Amino acid sequence: MRIVDTFARVREERRGVVALVPTMGYLHEGHTACVAAARRRADMVVMSVFVNPLQFDRPDDLARYPRDLDRDVAIAADAGADVFFAPSADEVYSTESLTRVQVTVVSAGMEGAHRPGHFDGVATVVAKLFAGTQPHLACFGRKDAQQLALVRRMAADLSFPVEIVDVPTVREEDGLALSSRNVFLADRAAALGLSRGLFAAAAAAAEGERSATALETVVAIEVAERGGDLAYVTLADTATAQPIPSLDRPAFLAVAARVGEVRLIDNVFLYPDGSADLGTRLDHQSVLYEGRER
């Protein structure tokens, strides 16, 4: 695995079909699942690690976002990445960037409503990664379902010749969706309210429930009963991330809640035929917990 820190060096390494796996580092099996998906489709897999200041609405959240580049390098190499691209903030924003990429509609609700400017930051940095590394495909996790919809729309609207590959959410054995933020979790039982609520809603959908309100209520109750502080729970169109009143098209049921000091998001993908993508489960503890108490 080559370690590079400029866009120019990434382009020099290009050969064959190039896949990009953009991350903010502090890697876990959700990221390595993206590398594996990329590996199956591409000759060369570029993993980028960059904690993008533009997409943080709160400075304290940016400051405490977990970082460990040596650990990331080891995990990326082990996962089979060919190029590890860790640009400095200078390489990414050498002068003050005056350019913003905005995607309306898709960015309006849920995370966009709760984190002002977040999706402008995401769209801008992903456009920049696509422009600077020129991949043929790019892998994003379904865990960030609204981000996935936004990136798909941005790539299509700007005619980037980049196929967007989505990868199911990876979960701990107990169902908790992997997130770099999980290392800060104190109240595990409360955190499980999100996934348990979503699984219960998916079970209700499998039994015929189609009402968004009914499905959302199942999640809201489970989160509240376990002590989480719900921010939103929304059934949304997978393509537009717009709320929908009933499960009459491919959708994701997304939830955000605060559990102690940690803000968590999770979702399941639901389909009108009653089927669902709940993500995949690890049969072992995540690398997030190596060398630390869970």
Place this chain on the structure above:
Amino acid sequence: MRIVDTFARVREERRGVVALVPTMGYLHEGHTACVAAARRRADMVVMSVFVNPLQFDRPDDLARYPRDLDRDVAIAADAGADVFFAPSADEVYSTESLTRVQVTVVSAGMEGAHRPGHFDGVATVVAKLFAGTQPHLACFGRKDAQQLALVRRMAADLSFPVEIVDVPTVREEDGLALSSRNVFLADRAAALGLSRGLFAAAAAAAEGERSATALETVVAIEVAERGGDLAYVTLADTATAQPIPSLDRPAFLAVAARVGEVRLIDNVFLYPDGSADLGTRLDHQSVLYEGRER
């Protein structure tokens, strides 16, 4: 010359160093000067012709913008373009585009202030052309000096590996800057107020004048005396397009005025040492007047 109508076909034609010359068609020697500049630097020259609805603030202006694709094909082939890319509006905006690229600061004044949304439209379509055609370099005329600054900044901010090549303004024998809109001009004498004013200001700068107000006043008086209706005249930094109070760095002196029904813009590039780029002059009548009364 190959004529193609999709981004995918442009990419299939790519070989060696690729130059893009983006235009809105109704070609003239200003555009063919860009092709010549591209030709000197590239193995393949792609000329795009697309009247971009996003950059028109007024529907009537969009409706009456001159179009003649057969004429454009003949001129592009004669100029030495290898690929003529005329996407349909459907190819460019197959679904309603939700994505906008915005460049602040550079877009704030002059054309940006007078044509709301204009530069968002320019930045968005140029980002799309860069993303979809992946050129190594792209040529833009100095005639649109603020647009040139905006495109340079957008390309750098989004890490597009595209060198921006600028080409001096091409003028008629009498000094009028070439513009597709010139075919609508009724009052030629009034139209010449812009270039005459700019040349007089450049002469003043050569003799030592450095005050923006003094240089701008020279232009304003000439435009008014010849019957033009001045919109603005501004001395601006070439990199940021911000107004500057004195000629202490590379700058352009830009003017916009209405002459009868036609809105014209023009500029000269001025330097602190007193030198200037006034553009180049044709020694024959422009192709704009072939088959029509001037």
